[in-house]
Amino acid sequence: MKVGRFIVGPGLGLAAVASVGVFLWAPRPLDEPSNIQAARERAKVARTPPPLVKPVPEDLLARPLTPAQRAEVERISEAWRVEREALESEMRRHSNGLPERPGSVEGLRTSLQGYSELSARYDRAREAAWRRALAAVEDLP
Numbered sequence: 001m002k003v004g005r006f007i008v009g010p011g012l013g014l015a016a017v018a019s020v021g022v023f024l025w026a027p028r029p030l031d032e033p034s035n036i037q038a039a040r041e042r043a044k045v046a047r048t049p050p051p052l053v054k055p056v057p058e059d060l061l062a063r064p065l066t067p068a069q070r071a072e073v074e075r076i077s078e079a080w081r082v083e084r085e086a087l088e089s090e091m092r093r094h095s096n097g098l099p100e101r102p103g104s105v106e107g108l109r110t111s112l113q114g115y116s117e118l119s120a121r122y123d124r125a126r127e128a129a130w131r132r133a134l135a136a137v138e139d140l141p
Contacts, residue, residue, distance in 0.1 A: 057133035072136040080129035087122045094118060
């Protein structure tokens with residue numbers, strides 16, 4: 001037998017079939033689907049939610065309105081501005097009167113009770129003004 005001569009025979013064929021079988025059968029790491037990779041990338045980025053925006057009558061003035069609608073919304077908006085300033089002033093007065101360090105959780109809860117009521121009143125007034133302005137835009141021609 002000569003050295004260096006390549007001989008093709010049944011052993012080589014059997015070896016080739018065995019190697020393909022081992023290659024296909026052997027476990028290998030699976031690639032993650034792209035949607036999982038994308039989700040992991042999004043999870044790495046810290047996202048802050050958009051700020052909470054509660055609608056006020058002035059928001060409607062940016063829309064195209066008829067002169068009658070604009071006048072009514074401006075009137076409601078001005079009434080809300082006056083009421084808002086009064087409520088904010090009351091809330092500032094109340095928060096200025098709070099002690100620096102309340103003695104206990106119960107003391108803090110008691111001292112903030114009035115502020116909580118003012119805050120709820122403020123939110124109800126804002127919501128009522130918004131609904132009046134929205135009704136004016138929908139009702140007037």
